[in-house]
Amino acid sequence: MGGVAVVFLFLLLIGTAAAAANSVIAFRDGILPNGDFELGPKPSDMKGTEVLNKMAIPNWEVTGFVEYIKSGHKQGDMLLVVPAGKFAVRLGNEASIKQRLKVVKGMYYSLTFSAARTCAQDEKLNISVAPDSGVIPIQTVYSSSGWDLYAWAFQAESDVAEVVIHNPGEEEDPACGPLIDGVAMRSLYPPRPTNKNILKNGGFEEGPLVLPGSTTGVLIPPFIEDDHSPLPGWMVESLKAVKYVDVEHFSVPQGRRAIELVAGKESAIVQVARTVIGRTYVLSFAVGDANNACKGSMVVEAFAGKETLKVPYESSGTGGFKRASIRFVAVSNRSRVMFYSTFYSMRSDDFSSLCGPVIDDVKLISVRKP
Numbered sequence: 001m002g003g004v005a006v007v008f009l010f011l012l013l014i015g016t017a018a019a020a021a022n023s024v025i026a027f028r029d030g031i032l033p034n035g036d037f038e039l040g041p042k043p044s045d046m047k048g049t050e051v052l053n054k055m056a057i058p059n060w061e062v063t064g065f066v067e068y069i070k071s072g073h074k075q076g077d078m079l080l081v082v083p084a085g086k087f088a089v090r091l092g093n094e095a096s097i098k099q100r101l102k103v104v105k106g107m108y109y110s111l112t113f114s115a116a117r118t119c120a121q122d123e124k125l126n127i128s129v130a131p132d133s134g135v136i137p138i139q140t141v142y143s144s145s146g147w148d149l150y151a152w153a154f155q156a157e158s159d160v161a162e163v164v165i166h167n168p169g170e171e172e173d174p175a176c177g178p179l180i181d182g183v184a185m186r187s188l189y190p191p192r193p194t195n196k197n198i199l200k201n202g203g204f205e206e207g208p209l210v211l212p213g214s215t216t217g218v219l220i221p222p223f224i225e226d227d228h229s230p231l232p233g234w235m236v237e238s239l240k241a242v243k244y245v246d247v248e249h250f251s252v253p254q255g256r257r258a259i260e261l262v263a264g265k266e267s268a269i270v271q272v273a274r275t276v277i278g279r280t281y282v283l284s285f286a287v288g289d290a291n292n293a294c295k296g297s298m299v300v301e302a303f304a305g306k307e308t309l310k311v312p313y314e315s316s317g318t319g320g321f322k323r324a325s326i327r328f329v330a331v332s333n334r335s336r337v338m339f340y341s342t343f344y345s346m347r348s349d350d351f352s353s354l355c356g357p358v359i360d361d362v363k364l365i366s367v368r369k370p
Helices: 002-021
Strands: 061-063 066-070 073-075 078-080 087-091 096-102 108-116 124-129 132-137 147-155 160-166 179-188 218-220 242-246 257-260 268-274 280-289 296-304 307-315 320-329 334-341 358-367
Touching: 087 096, 096 179, 108 124, 108 160, 124 147, 132 147, 147 179, 160 179, 280 296, 280 307, 280 334, 296 320, 307 320, 320 358, 334 358
Parallel strands: 147 218
Antiparallel strands: 061 096, 066 087, 073 078, 087 179, 096 160, 108 147, 108 179, 124 132, 124 160, 218 242, 242 257, 257 358, 268 334, 280 320, 280 358, 296 307, 296 334
């Protein structure tokens, strides 16, 4: 009888572990369950900072060399700081964390997370929800704290999304991977063109979740295509990211959200609009600053069809904006609209955070010839 009881207990433990590994969490907009990693492993599931058991971090499954890091942890001469709360995870070579979420098939979602480089030079992250995946470079540090918020989007192919954040790096030191914290998600509702604006999402009101308490804005990574953009309707066709800023922490010309062009000509957003050949159009938009100590002479370059316009803006770094417009005749049934900043800028309060002009309230309308 005792042997039967032992076998039963063993099977029960296996079943419990399998159920934990395959558990699916109901999704709600906001921080994912234990997305801030404040619930950590038991001491028996750790060796120093290394997590030994793949199910040790509540709500997450880890693979490979994953560390559970407390804010203030010292690594050589480097002090590791956590952006919010007291804990984060670090992904070593080929390590990953994943969580399974119950979602709506066919719906679009945007993932937001904080990431920081440690000692590797060419750090990048592979984000995936099968069959979608994307590589996000994090070697450029945009804020003085070393932590940046990134966004990535996907379309759910089934009613379960397995969100995986993976470090594809191969460093000599396995403890040289990126730090991850504050993983959140929201549903996206891609806007459509209207009779008042041929462009989709011209006011940038639909976009990634901005983490509560975050004051840095959210980076929309480079080479983001239209199909699965965390900024619906827009593509980032540049080497560097653009920043999504909110009215709670920045000055925004119109509505609640805007885009800051933070990396000069390497930070560009694009939308391709349907137009009628020979018809005249007007592209109008607002240019300003985000009230984030980004001072000096700025220039936004706007491109519409075959026309270009340079819009100078003198920033005092305390908020404000001006309006501009460009008229063009469509030479194709698809017309590209693009914006970038002519110059690089740095915040005057820390001289290390990249910043730039803000654009907002972008409208494209068809007009009669004068």
